[in-house]
Each structure stands twice: as structure tokens, then as C-alpha cells.
Amino acid sequence: MKILVVGGGIIGCASAYELAKAGCAVTVLERSTPGAEASGAAAGLLTVLGGSAVTAFGELALESWRRYPEVVRELRDRTGIDVEHVTHGTIYPLATAEDVRAAEAKLRHPWAREIGIEAWDAGDVRSREPALATSVRGAMFIRGDHWVNNQRLVVAYAQAAVGAGVAMMTGAAVSRIVVEDGHARGVIVDGEPYEADAVLLAAGAWTGALAASFGARLRVEPRKGQMVALTHVPQILTHAIHGEDVYLVPRASGELLIGATVEQVGFQRSVTAIGIAGLLTAAMTLVPGLASLPISRTWYGFRPWAPDSLPILGPWPGIDGLFVATAHYRNGILLAPITARLMTEWMTHGQPSLDVKDFLPDRFIKDRRS
Ligand SMILES: Cc1cc2nc3c(=O)[nH]c(=O)nc-3n(C[C@H](O)[C@H](O)[C@H](O)COP(=O)(O)OP(=O)(O)OC[C@H]3O[C@@H](n4cnc5c(N)ncnc54)[C@H](O)[C@@H]3O)c2cc1C
Known part of the structure; x- marks a missing residue:
């Protein structure tokens, strides 16, 4: 089966890789890299x-989380790329009585044992992560939270995809999805038609614009996130820290990532003074010792968001051969392995192996003419 994947983000590259492993002839069309x-x-x-x-969202996330150690191994075996998988766990500092109540509820969660939830008192916090502010009097610790270098992960997925036979076209901006007689026939790039048996829309926050190209409306919007990284020398944190307004991620590369804003400002392409200042202030309140670390870089990105904050996954209603995988919002890196598997099952066998009714595109898609 000949498949075109529009978008070479983590969702497009992971899906292309799994589709190729399942025997499909896949081309990824990515307007940039x-x-x-x-x-x-x-x-x-x-x-x-x-x-x-x-x-249902939690179950989807758990299923993907479970796959990560194997995904990391498989990508390293196939590409040699180390995606800096770190498994030291996340500390969620508790400040208010409400925080403590929320943490207590999570200790009783059915998955508490599998994902390793612990309650820490002030003494535990001091001995395990001494750089945290003395105002932190307790914490929830989740041993099973892990992290990767997502830049490396996308490249690893892209290389593994190419290794599995995928044609990766960069600098290829799709201007239109060709739909005829209720079938997706292919796409147009630079005025040139590309034909296929099926098309997967994985264009992140731009997926709504592609829907508009064949007269449909899909409400996927950008939610901008700004980040700042510090050079983590000397290294003062070993765990990720997840506060109310900020999180800190000590990367194996020696950077400390601080994120992230969530902004409804369209595709505004810059970091802002208030965005970065807010992140740094919140981070230094939690970890005062950060104040003297050098800033190594700042950046921003656009999370694909749908009005219920849930992913949109599945076949496009009423158009044979058209599929969509987007709106992963704040969890697209986590959800990439399960999304790739589900899309491959749908596109090759017509049926996913998980209950995904909450994520079907039908809930948002409107024909422009209706
Ligand atoms: C600051 C920030 C922090 C985040 N932190 C986390 C985190 O810690 N964990 C986590 O799980 N998730 C996180 N996320 C969310 C995650 O990054 C996204 O959910 C995920 O990357 C979405 O992947 P995607 O492939 O759908 O979109 P994208 O990565 O945006 O990829 C879409 C691709 O489509 C291409 N494209 C668009 N239009 C066209 C066209 N017409 N033709 C060809 N190509 C096109 C674009 O160039 C782009 O490369 C974060 C996001 C941000 C912004």
C-alpha cells in the first residue's frame, strides 16, 4: 500500500516508521526538516x-509510556542514536493543603505501584534533592517519570524510517490534499501531484489548514510554549522538578531545561521578555541556586491543540483513505509510540487494538458547506 504522510514531526516520523515496518511504501512530506x-x-x-x-487518555498515555524503554533500545539498535533516556523520576513539590490532597488521591491511583508514586516529607526532600528551596516542605515523587532528548528522538525516528524504506522529502510543503469522489487520491506539492492509496495528516498545529484545502474544517490551534535552557555546571539537580508554573529537566547532555509557557497567541514566532522572565523567576523560586547558571538558549514551539485538549486520531469520516493524527497538545512526545502503532493498525487492518472512541476526528470535523 502506498502512503503519504504529511508532516515530519514526531507523529509523522514515528507513524512512517511503523507503517514501513508493516510493509507499506511510505513517503513523508515535510515542508522544513x-x-x-x-x-x-x-x-x-x-x-x-x-x-x-x-x-481513556490516561490509558493511552500509560500504554505509550510502557513502550518507551523498548522504543529507545530499538531506535538505538537501528540508528546508533542515543536519545538520552533518563529514568531518575520527577519531584512534584507540595506547597498548599490542596496540593497535599491531590497528591494523596494519586497515591491511591490504580497505577500507583506500576509508575512508582511516593510521598516525601521535608527530610526526604532535603536529602534527595538538596537544591530545592527550604520552602518546599514535602513532595510527591514519581519514580516512573522519565525523559528523553526529543530533538534526538525525532532524528532517530526519521533515520529509522529511512532505514526501513521510507522516502523522506524535506522542503516539501503540501498545498492541498486531493479528494475526489469521497477518496483521498494524494497531495499537491509545488503544483506537482503525488498519488497514493492513503494519506495521513500529521501536520501538528497546521493540520487545520490542510483540512481547509479540501473544504473541511478541523479546529486544531497552536498553543505556544516558550522554554529556556541553562548550562548545568555545576550540576545541582538530579531529578526533574514539576512545580505549579514551571518544570525543570536535567538533561544527560548537561543542559537544564526550564519550561514552559502555554499561550494563545497564534503563530507568534519569538520568545518574549515576559515569557522567559516568568519561567526563570518560577524556577529560581523553587531552586534558588540556579541564579548564577549561564543561559545557553531560549526557544518556542507550537503545540497542536483541540478544543477538548485530547488528541485527534483516526479515519476522516466520509473520505476513504484519509487519516489524521494530531492535537497531541502537551503530550506528543509521550504519545508518539502508541499513536504510530494505532495509525498503522488502522491504515493496514482497518481496526485499532485499543478503544479510541474518545479520540476520533468525527467529534470536530465539519464540512464547510454545512
Ligand atoms: C515548549 C513545549 C514543550 C513541550 N514539552 C513536551 C514534553 O515534555 N513531553 C511531551 O510529550 N510533549 C511535549 N510537548 C508537546 C509536543 O511537542 C507536541 O505534542 C508534539 O511535538 C506534536 O508533534 P507533531 O508531529 O504532531 O507536530 P510538529 O512537531 O509540529 O510537526 C508537524 C510538522 O508538520 C510540518 N508541516 C506543517 N504543515 C505542512 C505542510 N503543509 N506540508 C508539509 N509539512 C507541513 C511542520 O513543518 C512540522 O514539522 C511540548 C511542546 C512544546 C511547544
């Missing part, structure tokens, strides 16, 4: 637990 947008901008945190209840 693999990982040029949100997937290169992320922090790479793989944290599975949002709320205290089990939800």
Missing part, C-alpha cells in the same frame, strides 16, 4: 499521570 516545529521544541518529559482517575 524533521522535528523543525513542536517536536524539536519540547522538553521530552514522559509523565503519565495527569489526574487521579483512570481516563
Whole structure:
């Protein structure tokens, strides 16, 4: 089966890789380079637990989280790329009575044992992560939270995909999806038609624009995130820290990442004084010793967001051969392995192996004419 994947972010590259392994002839069309947008901008945190209840989204996240050690091994075996997988766990500092109540609820979560949730008192905090401010009087620790260097991960997925036979076309901006008689026939790049049996839309925050190219409306919007990195010398943190307004991720590369804003400002392409100042202030409140570390870089990216903050995965209703995988919002790195598997199952067998009804595109898609 001949498949065109539009978008070479983590979702497009991971899906292309799995589709090629399943025997499909895949071409990725990326207007820039693999990982040029949100997937290169992320922090790479793989944290599975949002709320205290089990939800369909939580199950999807857990399934993907479980796959990561194997994914990291497989990509290293196939490409030689070390994606800096770190498994030291995340500390969630607790400040208010409400924080403590939320943490207690999570200790009773059905997955608490598998993902390794612990309650720490002030003494535990002092001895395990002495750089945390003395105002931190307790914490929830999640041993199973891990992280990767997502820039390397996208490149590893892209290289593994090429190794599995995928044609990776960079600098290829898709201007239109060709839909005829209720079938997706291919796409147009620079006025040239590319034909296929199926098309997968994985263009992140730009997926709505592609829908508009064939007269449909899909409400996927950008949610901008700014980040700043410090040179982590001397190294003062060993765990990731997840506060109320900021998280800190000590990378194996020797950088300390500080993120991230969540902004509804369209595709505004710059970091801002207030964005970076806010992150640094929140980070130094949690870890005062950061104040003297050098800033190594700042950047931003656009998370693909849908109105219910859930991913959009599956076949496009009413158009044969058209599929979409987007709106992973704050969790696209975490969700890439499971998304790639589900899209491959759908596109090759017509049926995914998980219950995904909460994520189907049907909930948002409107025909322009209706
Ligand atoms: C600051 C920040 C921090 C984050 N931290 C985390 C984190 O710690 N953990 C986590 O799991 N997630 C995190 N995320 C979210 C995650 O980055 C995204 O959910 C994920 O990268 C989305 O992947 P994607 O492939 O759908 O989109 P993208 O990476 O944006 O890829 C879409 C690609 O499509 C291409 N494209 C668009 N239009 C066209 C066209 N017409 N033709 C051809 N190509 C096109 C673009 O160039 C782009 O490369 C973070 C995001 C940000 C911004």
C-alpha cells in the first residue's frame, strides 16, 4: 500500500516508521526538516499521570509510556542514536493543603505501584534533592517519570524510517490534499501531484489548514510554549522538578531545561521578555541556586491543540483513505509510540487494538458547506 504522510514531526516520523515496518511504501512530506516545529521544541518529559482517575487518555498515555524503554533500545539498535533516556523520576513539590490532597488521591491511583508514586516529607526532600528551596516542605515523587532528548528522538525516528524504506522529502510543503469522489487520491506539492492509496495528516498545529484545502474544517490551534535552557555546571539537580508554573529537566547532555509557557497567541514566532522572565523567576523560586547558571538558549514551539485538549486520531469520516493524527497538545512526545502503532493498525487492518472512541476526528470535523 502506498502512503503519504504529511508532516515530519514526531507523529509523522514515528507513524512512517511503523507503517514501513508493516510493509507499506511510505513517503513523508515535510515542508522544513524533521522535528523543525513542536517536536524539536519540547522538553521530552514522559509523565503519565495527569489526574487521579483512570481516563481513556490516561490509558493511552500509560500504554505509550510502557513502550518507551523498548522504543529507545530499538531506535538505538537501528540508528546508533542515543536519545538520552533518563529514568531518575520527577519531584512534584507540595506547597498548599490542596496540593497535599491531590497528591494523596494519586497515591491511591490504580497505577500507583506500576509508575512508582511516593510521598516525601521535608527530610526526604532535603536529602534527595538538596537544591530545592527550604520552602518546599514535602513532595510527591514519581519514580516512573522519565525523559528523553526529543530533538534526538525525532532524528532517530526519521533515520529509522529511512532505514526501513521510507522516502523522506524535506522542503516539501503540501498545498492541498486531493479528494475526489469521497477518496483521498494524494497531495499537491509545488503544483506537482503525488498519488497514493492513503494519506495521513500529521501536520501538528497546521493540520487545520490542510483540512481547509479540501473544504473541511478541523479546529486544531497552536498553543505556544516558550522554554529556556541553562548550562548545568555545576550540576545541582538530579531529578526533574514539576512545580505549579514551571518544570525543570536535567538533561544527560548537561543542559537544564526550564519550561514552559502555554499561550494563545497564534503563530507568534519569538520568545518574549515576559515569557522567559516568568519561567526563570518560577524556577529560581523553587531552586534558588540556579541564579548564577549561564543561559545557553531560549526557544518556542507550537503545540497542536483541540478544543477538548485530547488528541485527534483516526479515519476522516466520509473520505476513504484519509487519516489524521494530531492535537497531541502537551503530550506528543509521550504519545508518539502508541499513536504510530494505532495509525498503522488502522491504515493496514482497518481496526485499532485499543478503544479510541474518545479520540476520533468525527467529534470536530465539519464540512464547510454545512
Ligand atoms: C515548549 C513545549 C514543550 C513541550 N514539552 C513536551 C514534553 O515534555 N513531553 C511531551 O510529550 N510533549 C511535549 N510537548 C508537546 C509536543 O511537542 C507536541 O505534542 C508534539 O511535538 C506534536 O508533534 P507533531 O508531529 O504532531 O507536530 P510538529 O512537531 O509540529 O510537526 C508537524 C510538522 O508538520 C510540518 N508541516 C506543517 N504543515 C505542512 C505542510 N503543509 N506540508 C508539509 N509539512 C507541513 C511542520 O513543518 C512540522 O514539522 C511540548 C511542546 C512544546 C511547544
